[in-house]
Amino acid sequence: MxxxxxxxxxxxxxxxxxxxxxxxxxxxxxxxxxxxxxxxxxxxxxxxxxxxxxxxxxxxxxxxxxxxxxxxxxxxxxxxxxxxxxxxxxxxxxxTPEKLAADAQAAQARLITALNMPKAIKTASLETYDPRYRSDALSAALDFTMGMAKAPNEFHKGLYLTGPFGVGKTFLLGAIANDLAEQGIASTLLHYPTFAVEMKQAITDNSVLAKVDRIKKAKVLMIDDIGAEAWSAWVRDEVLGIILQYRMQEELPTLFTSNKNMQELAAFLSGSETGKADEPVKAQRIMERVRFLATEINVAGPDRRNG
Structure with missing residues (x-):
């Protein structure tokens, strides 16, 4: 024809x-x-x-x-x-230009894996992050993202953002993740208390190792609300310990948020706060890895979530 x-x-x-x-x-x-x-x-x-x-x-x-x-x-x-x-x-x-922009936005969104995280992180931005009471946190976040942009395959020490409820710690993680995505760098955000529950449930179908393996190898891992989970020696040693050990050995960027400062997190991990156990040596082993991976930064200010 x-x-x-x-x-x-x-x-x-x-x-x-x-x-x-x-x-x-x-x-x-x-x-x-x-x-x-x-x-x-x-x-x-x-x-x-x-x-x-x-x-x-x-x-x-x-x-x-x-x-x-x-x-x-x-x-x-x-x-x-x-x-x-x-x-x-x-x-x-x-x-069309509109399709190219939409495709670019979709590709950027695919770089962020958010597990049980609030929807607000999708629009979080370092440019709009209010520096009042938390300029140190914003400055550290900018230093981290700029460092990652210049040398994405090198180790960059992450942030351990600590402070009371509602001051914007999780929002800042989302802003960092979005900034990294704009630079083509993938990240995984993980609500740790929910993840801890899922790991206990994963014992029944023998999928613990597979799930831990996927999380521990994330390009950039952001662990949100650590220390808010129900205390468990098994979760501490067989889940968190394995993840942090791997990331320390491989020098993979890792960030945390917590309502507890590092000293309080150590006490929580030992079990002394719950009265269930007192294992300071095991807790300190975890904390050594946390301190290697991240710098503690206090985030202050009013409760923006309920204020």
């Missing part, structure tokens, strides 16, 4: 087309966008390119006008574009 545009060209040459259709073709060729294309590519086009490409020109004008009228094409997000192909006129469909 011969190409459709050649068949249409023959029909035009033989003057067998209707007067109305011939008029539409002539109007399409006279279109301002088409004329600009013809003038810009005159040297590359064959002498009979307009006649042989009349169907393509008409398709271009029709598709463009449909888009302007808000009528989407078969492939949403694409717009027609005239191109030169072997001296003849052809049409290509290219992504």
């Amino acid at each position: 011969k190409p459709m545009n050649e068949e249409l060209a023959k029909i035009m040459d033989q003057r067998q087309m209707t007067a109305a259709y011939r008029q539409m073709m002539q109007a399409a060729v006279a279109d301002a966008d088409v004329q600009r294309f013809l003038q810009a590519n005159q040297a590359q086009l064959a002498p009979d390119a307009v006649t042989r490409g009349a169907a393509k020109i008409y398709e271009f004008v029709t598709a463009r006008d449909r888009l302007k009228a808000g009528d989407p094409l078969i492939a949403p997000g694409y717009e027609p574009q005239l191109v030169v192909s072997n001296g003849l006129i052809d049409i290509d469909y290219v992504a």
Whole structure:
């Protein structure tokens, strides 16, 4: 079967087309966008390119006008574009600026794995993060993201953000994750109390190791609300301990938030706060890894969550 545009060209040459259709073709060729294309590519086009490409020109004008009228094409997000192909006129469909922007945003979002985290982190931004009472935290966050941007494959010590409820610790993690995503760096945000519960449930289907393995190897890991989970020696040693040991050995960037400072977290991990156990040596082993991975920074200010 011969190409459709050649068949249409023959029909035009033989003057067998209707007067109305011939008029539409002539109007399409006279279109301002088409004329600009013809003038810009005159040297590359064959002498009979307009006649042989009349169907393509008409398709271009029709598709463009449909888009302007808000009528989407078969492939949403694409717009027609005239191109030169072997001296003849052809049409290509290219992504619109809106689609390119949406695709870029989607690709950026895919770099962030958020497990049981609040929706607010999706729009968190370092640019809009209020520095009042927490300028040290914002400064440290900016230093971290800039360091990651300059040397993404090197070890960068993370942040241990501590402070009371509602001061913006989790929001700052989200802002850091979004900033890293803009630079093409993937991160995983993990609500630790929920994760601890899921790990206990994972014992029944023997999936603990697989889940821990996935988390421990994250490019950048952000552990939110550590110390708020129900105390468990097993979770401490067989989950958190394994994750932090691997990340310390591999020197992988790790960040934390907690309502407890590091000294309070050590007491919690030992079990002394709950009265269930008192294992300071095991707790200190975990804390050594936390201190290696992150610098403690206090986040102050009013409760922004309930204020």
